[in-house]
Amino acid sequence: MSKSPVGYYGPFGGRFVAETLIPALDELAEAFGTIVRGEAFQDEWRGLLARYVGRPTPLGEARRLARAIDPEGRALGKLWLKREDLCHTGAHKINNALGQVLLAKLMGKTRVIAETGAGQHGVATATACALFGLPCDVFMGSEDVKRQAPNVGRMKLLGARVIPVESGSRTLKDAMNEALRDWVTNVRTTYYCIGSAAGPHPYPELVATLQSVIGEEARQQVLDQQRALPDAVIACVGGGSNAIGIFRAFLPDAQVALVGVEAAGEGVQTTRHAATLGAGRVGVLHGSKSYVLCDDAGQIQEAHSISAGLDYPGVGPEHSWLKENGRARYLSATDDEALAAAALIARSEGIIPALESSHAIARIGDVARELAAARGSPVSVVLGLSGRGDKDLSTLLARLT
């Protein structure tokens, strides 16, 4: 699709980091090429996905949710849920964390660090480190430590150290700043396990590769069950890992619309949102050139979302390219819409979703209506249900009951 230089998606990507880290990124890129693509790694990782994570995750039809969204069924024919919420540890993040921590082990690194927003990537990394016997430090904004308390407890039980970050907005952006500072200091021994398809090359490609398992399974499953490709694939976008993971397998299927849903917070017209692709501009944050939320002076702005995992003013570079070249579209959903969507799926399907995933659920109806109008018949949609809502219980209870 692109003839761009290595590490770029069109004009997006690259490696915008301190010189000290460049050799480490070179080393990682090489290990990605030799180890991750090698048979031994693939066997071990895929074995773990099957016997530890519980893959393949089901693709299930959500009939009652579909009718709740579109009572007459004129727009939304079939709705399929790709159940990443059923993964061990409760979200897609484990696919990536197991792969990267296995890679760290094979590279001979003796310590792993990670940033986390919702805590799902932190829990996944702590889990993988427990499994492989590596010490793990997780940086987490102090605001997120508060709103995702269950995951903080989980990480501690798993033996990881959780380091609250007090700077800036005290959320994911600041956790990533702190993780980068730690990495630049301990780069010779430490592996930095990034949790989304963002950061400097080769991270976006590495994470997308590890998360592609979602879309590979989903594409086959939907073909098996409805004997046809879906009309649309929808997923939420924070840094973009679950979305790119499910999109990748469908990229060559031009008839399949790819839709990412960002967090509109209190509204994209306000200053309190995280709609980086929808309302941001091209800039450089955390090592790659991509869309960012920043002001005219180039200062990064604080994002806002009710869901900690989407509360980030950047986005992975491949999504910027998919937006720019038109292959994917990016919409957004507000805090309130996400909450309503969470309640809807809970009561219609018996599934309590993560607040992140709820953003994608909130846009299913709009996407289906638009596509059905264009195609003249009801459409089928695959939704990436990236995680479960256990971690969000206190927010859900406070806002919905």
Place this chain on the structure above:
Amino acid sequence: MKRLEAAFDRGKVLVAYLCVGDPSVDESVELARSCVRAGADVIELGVPFSDPTADGPAIARASQRAIAAGGGLAATLRAARALRAAEPHVGIVLFGYYNPLFVRGEERAAKEAAESGVDALLVVDLPIEESSALRHAAAAHGVGFVPLLAPTSRGDRIGAVRVAAAEGPVPFVYYVSVTGVTGTTATDAGKAGARAAELRAAVGLPVVVGFGIDSREKARGAALGADGAVAGTALVRAIEEGRAPAARAEAVEKLVRELRAGVDEARPRASAS
């Protein structure tokens, strides 16, 4: 550029970093002049950035204060203009992160830097292979580009510096003394200076040592091997601790004199013109 060359021609160089806008843009200009009076040859005017991932807590705090006080690229360029008007001979390096320059537009930023009397740009999160557009824009306006090397850099990185120097003006190389962020105390200045000497031989350009240079001894240790030493966090801390403008200026001058003495112990410079 000529001013930077002249500084290195005179002898071992002392570089002073300030976070512009902390505590105010006007005071930063005065503090820069204090540094010059006390013996700094080159001033790094730091553009405060919201997410300074290469900086430790002291400079990160200063950056936040500076942004709150109206600091940023535009204010730093104003400070450069004022400093240049007051100090025609001092070397001025615009020091910062890439996003403010990128958002401003590289061509525009380079032009404005030149017009403001800036001699060179140093962008901590812009490795050489990503910097082609900015380097060329800067070169077109007679502004240099300062690449960094680190303890982790291997031969290919040195090759990249040579390529940059062949493509445009590179006044010196900044050698980061340790793997870490600014404000580290782990610096072995003598060892870093010795590495700087090897790098100078390999790239054929002056090499200064920065990160963790906070005392006369460390300035001397670094300058024994290197062509100069950079102090940043130590100055930022002195400014943070000072209660009033006069106290801050005094603390900065005192510290810069100490550092100057350390650099001169390594090798006295020829008397300045």
